Amino acid sequence: xxxxxxxxxxxxxxxxxxxxxxxxxxxxxxxxxxxxxxxxxxxxxxxxxxxxxxxxxxxxxxxxxxxxxxxxxxxxxxxxxxxxxxxxxxxxxxxxxxxxxx
Numbered sequence: 001x002x003x004x005x006x007x008x009x010x011x012x013x014x015x016x017x018x019x020x021x022x023x024x025x026x027x028x029x030x031x032x033x034x035x036x037x038x039x040x041x042x043x044x045x046x047x048x049x050x051x052x053x054x055x056x057x058x059x060x061x062x063x064x065x066x067x068x069x070x071x072x073x074x075x076x077x078x079x080x081x082x083x084x085x086x087x088x089x090x091x092x093x094x095x096x097x098x099x100x101x102x
Contacts, residue, residue, distance in 0.1 A: 014064035015093035022086025024055040
């Protein structure tokens with residue numbers, strides 16, 4: 001039996017970029033991270049700032065152990081975004097990198 005060695009390229013399909021933008025208020029990070037935790041998504045890196053009253057956040061997450069399909073996760077995050085009054089987008093890391101290449 002041969003063992004497969006997992007390379008960095010194999011893991012890249014399991015990563016997503018989540019962006020959040022909207023009016024700052026209490027509970028945004030908590031609401032989003034709760035959805036991710038409930039679905040087995042691991043937050044690998046996070047950057048968050050507030051520009052005047054505008055909340056911005058970018059997260060790099062690992063979905064390899066997620067309990068739901070990408071579409072269901074996206075729908076759950078978008079629903080939470082509507083509830084919180086923020087815009088939430090999620091896309092696979094490779095798509096994000098391709099779109100932002102110079």
